[in-house]
Amino acid sequence: MSSRRLTAIAGSLVTASFSAVMILACTAVADDQGPGSAKGGKAVDEAPAGVRPSTTLPSRISVDNSSRKTAINATVKNGGSKESGDIRLLVVGFGGLRVTHVQGCSPLDRKELPAGANSGFACPVGALAPGGSRSYSVDATYDLGRRGKICLPVQSADGRQTYWQQGPVPFGTTNPSPNAPATPLLLGTDNKPAAPGGDQLPRTGVDGDVLPLGAAGAALIAAGTAGLWWTRRRQET
Structure with a gap:
């Protein structure tokens, strides 16, 4: 694969990752x-x-x-x-x-x-x-x-x-x-009063830090593209 083609794919990846982060961020702050x-x-x-x-x-x-x-x-x-x-x-x-x-x-x-x-x-x-x-x-x-x-x-x-x-x-x-x-x-909804006490909401799933939505989206896009590039490289060799 030529260096020019690799550069074009890399540029597309950056654009796609940036777009995903922007879309997720805008959705999160919508009021x-x-x-x-x-x-x-x-x-x-x-x-x-x-x-x-x-x-x-x-x-x-x-x-x-x-x-x-x-x-x-x-x-x-x-x-x-x-x-x-x-x-x-x-x-x-x-x-x-x-x-x-x-x-x-x-x-x-x-x-x-x-x-x-x-x-x-x-x-x-x-x-x-x-x-x-x-x-x-x-x-x-x-x-x-x-x-x-x-x-x-x-x-x-x-x-x-x-x-x-x-x-x-x-x-x-x-x-x-x-x-x-x-x-x-x-x-039109009767409020069910919040129960007093409790400093944190219940934790579910695997314990540990969770990636922010934007970072997680970018990571998934990068991982998927890496797999696509590896498949193409094997086909060309």
Whole structure:
């Protein structure tokens, strides 16, 4: 086999190994909250004619297990054929889910909170055009040792009528992992509180260090190519 051909194969190997490492790394750090969902939502008071308000929450959020912090996107929509008029959105937390901040919104006084709520914010949405929507970035904390819920009422600007209410709908998991960097929670799932104690997750398989995903992928590609090169060399000799 010529040196030029060997050089070309080696160059291809380097490129393939680098690509594998990049793909694995990008997959590992992806943070996708999933599609929006209106799960747990229902109409309450009759909205003005031609107005159809609704809300959506992400189907999945992720809780940092060291800080207990999480981020949630809350969206209010007008699926009707007419402008909504002035409306407001409330973002309310229950149980293990506490809302700490909503961009562009004001915290509710304790006396304004619904029964059982621990936190809440009022967001002046204004008027939504037909088919229009507005999203809010919600900062919250989540205690994996408890069950947590969130509620999104859409009201008239004075708060006297509630046209739509999503929740209180739970975020949770049936398999909490407090010793991992983060725990994913699914919308509409009752949280099974994490058991206290334990510094490490159970170890399985062969004891010892494990290669990082990127390094392992590159090693497998290199091993496979070495076998291919050896086979070709034997055929040519």
